[in-house]
Amino acid sequence: MTDPQLALASDIAIWAGLAVLALALISFSAHLAVTGAARQGRSDDTVPQPTALLVRTGTGTEGSTTFPDAAPTSAALEPPAVDHPAGVTRRWGVLGMQLTWLATFAVLAGTLMRGLSVQRWPLGNMYEFAIVAASFALVVFCTWSLKQDRLWLGPFVVLPVMVVLVAGKIWYTEASQLMPALDNTMWLTIHVTLATLSVALFVIGAALAVTYLLRDAAERKSRVRGWLAALPQAEKLEAMTYGMHIFAFPLWTFTLITGAIWAEVAWGRYWGWDPKEVWTFVIWVVYAAYLHSRATSSWTKRQATYVALTGMLCVIINYTVVNLLITGLHSYSGVA
Structure with a gap:
């Protein structure tokens, strides 16, 4: 049995969450632009100028003023370690975070109502x-942001989440009961929940990887701008990518596993070289290769990050x- 009213309410909540995420993306993008400009401006303002030195002669005269020939050290040229150089730079980011929390509640509500509408864990099709x-x-992103400032990461998480939700709407399937092969509440809950949670973490890991590669390229050229x-x-950024x-x-x-x-429970064998099984193993091998290359001295961190992507x-x-x-x-996408 399905509940059409709950299913409709779920669809509305997901659409509402998607709309709020669009606003959050705009706010986070504004935060990056304003904060980057402020940091860059402060960095330019704090570049030390040659300091005048008063040199006294031995004749008791007033002396002369000279300038040292040595250039400022590279450490002196580093941008100041200031998270938010002006109070106004946080406003857009905080607004984006608040909107993201609101969208999170909407998407969670939509997901919960989808499950209640079909009286099962909502993991039966691609939508x-x-x-x-x-x-x-x-x-994960909102909880992580409670402990540390992650406003700068907002656009890189919100955008792929929006893409996933839009794709889900393209793959939309009416609320219905499970096909027989999936009709196992325990393993559906354990296996598919682990899969979706892993994918969510891999998405955030990929977002961090992209930010690392962009920032690293800019630092290599000494052109950290905008x-x-x-x-x-x-x-x-690379350390956070690895940790995720x-x-x-x-x-x-x-x-x-x-x-x-x-x-074995559904089809009587543990492994049958089904395309889905093969690609699940391929993903495991690629990420294992990333972790191995990350710990291997012959690979650079940048090269290892490309493996993660x-x-x-x-x-x-x-x-x-x-x-x-x-x-x-495993052909149970639900898409016609």
Whole structure:
């Protein structure tokens, strides 16, 4: 049995969340622009000028003024370590964060009502995968921002979440009951929840990876200008990228393991080289390669980060091409 009224309310809540996220994206983008300009301006203002030195002669005269020949040290030329050089720079970011919280509640409400409308965990088709993964990504970002200032990361998280929700609307499927192969509440809850949570963390990891590569390229050219000046230093961004993947990779490992166990329950074998199984393993291998390359001295951090982004590309292929174009035992996208 399905509840059409709850299903309709769920759809409205998701659309509302998407609209609020669009406003949050504008606010976060303004925050980056204003903060970057303020930091860049303060950096230019604080570049030390040659200091006049008073040199006294031995004749008791007044002396002369000279300027040292030495150029300022590179440390003196570094931008000041000021998170928000002007109070006004936080206004747009804080507004964006508040809007993101509001959108998070809307998307969570829509996801919950979708599950209540069909009286099951809402993970039976691609539309439901999309809204649950978006919910996880928003919750992780908002919770992370409670402890540390992550306003600069807002556009890089909100934009892909919006893309996921829009894609979900394109893949929209009417609320309905599960197909027989998925009708196992325990393994559906465990396996698919782990998968969507892992994907949400990989999305945030990819967002961090992009910010690192952009900032690192600017630092290499000594041209940290505009909104790039609002980002943390490249070294810190790379460390956060690595940390997010360290957390996400074990969850994807459990996704692979629980999927094999569920396959044995549903189809009588742990592994059958089904396209979905193969691509789940491919994703695991690519992210394992990223973690290995990150710990290998012969690889640069920049090169390793490109491997992480390759993993994100594999995730996208797995949840689009494999689900929509390749026929297999996991063909339950719900899209006609």
